[in-house]
Amino acid sequence: MRISVGDLESLRRWREREDQDLATLLAKLRRQEPPTRQMEAGKAFAKFFEHATPKDFGGAISDGWEFEFKCDAELHLPAIRELKMEETFQTPYGPVTLVGVVDGQDGNVICDQKLTGYFDAENYTASLQWRAYLAMTGATKFVYDVFVGKYEDHANYVTITEYHQVPFYTYPDIRRDVARAVCELAEIVATHIPEAA
Amino acid sequence: MLKITKATDPIEVKNICVTIYANPGIGKTSMAFTADKPLLLDFDRGAYRSSNRGEVVQVESWADIMGITADDLKPFRTVAIDTAGRALDALTSHILRTNPKAGNKVGGLSLQGYGELKTIFTTWTKLIRSFGLDVVLLSHSDEQKDGDEVRERLDIQGGSKNEIYKASDCMGRIYLRNGKRTLNFSPTDTAFGKNPAQLPPLDVPDFAQTPDFLATVIANTKAALNRMSAAQTEVASTQAEWRDKINACADLDEFDGMIEPIKALDTAVRDTLKRLLVKAAKAKGYTFDKSAGHFVAQQAA
Numbered sequence: 222m223r224i225s226v227g228d229l230e231s232l233r234r235w236r237e238r239e240d241q242d243l244a245t246l247l248a249k250l251r252r253q254e255p256p257t258r259q260m261e262a263g264k265a266f267a268k269f270f271e272h273a274t275p276k277d278f279g280g281a282i283s284d285g286w287e288f289e290f291k292c293d294a295e296l297h298l299p300a301i302r303e304l305k306m307e308e309t310f311q312t313p314y315g316p317v318t319l320v321g322v323v324d325g326q327d328g329n330v331i332c333d334q335k336l337t338g339y340f341d342a343e344n345y346t347a348s349l350q351w352r353a354y355l356a357m358t359g360a361t362k363f364v365y366d367v368f369v370g371k372y373e374d375h376a377n378y379v380t381i382t383e384y385h386q387v388p389f390y391t392y393p394d395i396r397r398d399v400a401r402a403v404c405e406l407a408e409i410v411a412t413h414i415p416e417a418a
Numbered sequence: 419m420l421k422i423t424k425a426t427d428p429i430e431v432k433n434i435c436v437t438i439y440a441n442p443g444i445g446k447t448s449m450a451f452t453a454d455k456p457l458l459l460d461f462d463r464g465a466y467r468s469s470n471r472g473e474v475v476q477v478e479s480w481a482d483i484m485g486i487t488a489d490d491l492k493p494f495r496t497v498a499i500d501t502a503g504r505a506l507d508a509l510t511s512h513i514l515r516t517n518p519k520a521g522n523k524v525g526g527l528s529l530q531g532y533g534e535l536k537t538i539f540t541t542w543t544k545l546i547r548s549f550g551l552d553v554v555l556l557s558h559s560d561e562q563k564d565g566d567e568v569r570e571r572l573d574i575q576g577g578s579k580n581e582i583y584k585a586s587d588c589m590g591r592i593y594l595r596n597g598k599r600t601l602n603f604s605p606t607d608t609a610f611g612k613n614p615a616q617l618p619p620l621d622v623p624d625f626a627q628t629p630d631f632l633a634t635v636i637a638n639t640k641a642a643l644n645r646m647s648a649a650q651t652e653v654a655s656t657q658a659e660w661r662d663k664i665n666a667c668a669d670l671d672e673f674d675g676m677i678e679p680i681k682a683l684d685t686a687v688r689d690t691l692k693r694l695l696v697k698a699a700k701a702k703g704y705t706f707d708k709s710a711g712h713f714v715a716q717q718a719a
Contacts, residue, residue: 237564239564273422274422275422275423275424276421276422277419277420277421277422278419278420278421278422279419279420281420290419290420293419293421294419294420294421295420295421295422295423296420296421296422296423297422297423297424298422300657300658300661301657301661301690301694304690304693304694304697305693305696305697306689306693326657326690327650327654327657328649328650328651328652328653328654328655328657329646329649329650329653329654329686330650340577340580341577341580342579342580342583342584343571343579343580343583343610345583346583346605346610347610358689358690359685359686359689361614361646361649361650362614362646362650381420384420385580385584386584387583387584388612389612390588390612390613390614391616392603392604392605392611392613392616393604393613393616393618394604398606398607
């Protein structure tokens with residue numbers, strides 16, 4: 222069975238939303254939900270950072286989206302970007318390969334750029350994403366570079382109004398917590414999406 | 419303006435911001451008094467209950483502390499804010515009083531007012547740290563029921579708690595475990611935490627016997643952050659050296675020639691370099707054949 226770090230995060234968000242039924246999670250895991258405009262913009266934004274070189278940007282164009290930086294933000298982009306990784310966890314439902322791609326890695330520090338309409342630090346604090354990547358890489362620190370953007374309704378145009386940097390660190394039981402989430406998701410997949418198991 | 423820069427040399431961590439949260443009455447304030455030469459800014463008016471009370475300033479309003487200077491803080495090594503939630507409430511009142519444009523129709527902060535709150539609070543904590551002091555932020559815990567689970571969060575108004583999560587180098591909670599008070603910096607499924615020093619859950623001692631409990635925790639955390647910084651420099655430099663070698667590979671033999679030397683490297687860099695090698699080979703049309711243990715041209719894989 223192969224699951225992605227994004228799937229783990231879908232599980233975490235689903236657990237936190239009492240109003241979402243199991244069908245909502247299964248549709249996400251089956252990739253049946255069409256990407257939203259925000260998701261498309263986020264993908265284009267990530268692509269911009271994948272190729273960005275050290276300099277000043279007033280704006281950026283990527284994959285049909287235009288981004289205008291109306292706030293001051295300074296960040297270091299690591300030389301290693303878009304690095305794929307996978308790791309196999311043993312579960313009662315058979316071996317599960319957890320796959321993912323980190324936005325950037327510099328030494329023991331992983332970084333990830335996010336584009337969002339609203340900054341909620343607790344959402345990142347609770348995330349399984351940073352836990353999974355720290356557990357998979359053995360890195361010690363994970364930094365979210367969070368950009369808050371205002372989306373134009375009728376154009377692929379995002380005005381970036383805020384920048385926040387939120388750091389997290391590895392901790393003694395991080396691997397156990399990730400393995401537990403992998404196991405929980407594996408049970409759901411094995412039970413409800415047998416074709417993927 | 420977005421400014422993208424190259425990574426810089428590590429900076430020595432001389433002072434940090436620690437957040438400690440717990441239910442009322444479990445001993446947050448008393449623990450703060452075990453920091454190194456602490457001054458407690460008592461926004462909560464509860465310091466009198468502490469058994470080991472040290473230097474305290476009863477804060478009536480944000481104006482009482484906004485002009486604090488390095489000279490005022492000369493005798494101290496730590497400033498504890500008790501509680502961060504009440505401090506932000508005081509700052510909110512101060513902003514609403516001094517800036518008529520900062521309020522909304524229902525008496526709270528407008529978007530502009532909230533921006534002002536973030537800026538003032540962040541600038542103020544940075545100022546304290548620029549004087550060479552550690553900052554301890556105390557917060558009540560907000561227990562939120564989620565089905566059978568109880569989630570512990572910081573009891574701080576709205577979006578202003580974002581500033582606490584961002585500013586904290588480490589974050590721990592005090593709770594009762596088998597009847598004993600425990601300070602734990604590691605996060606769990608239901609509670610937040612930041613544990614850069616990789617500390618195990620710590621039994622909270624009798625502060626009369628261990629009056630420097632928090633001072634030791636903070637010193638250990640700073641030492642760990644500086645060790646991480648040194649290790650980071652070493653690992654990043656090794657990665658850079660090997661990244662250049664990997665990027666110079668042009669054919670199958672050269673990629674295969676990298677496999678064994680990378681396998682022999684320290685675990686701190688090995689796995690990342692393996693992934694980099696696979697990525698670079700793929701860009702040149704080669705893929706790693708796991709069963710054969712070497713690279714092959716993609717069409718042959």
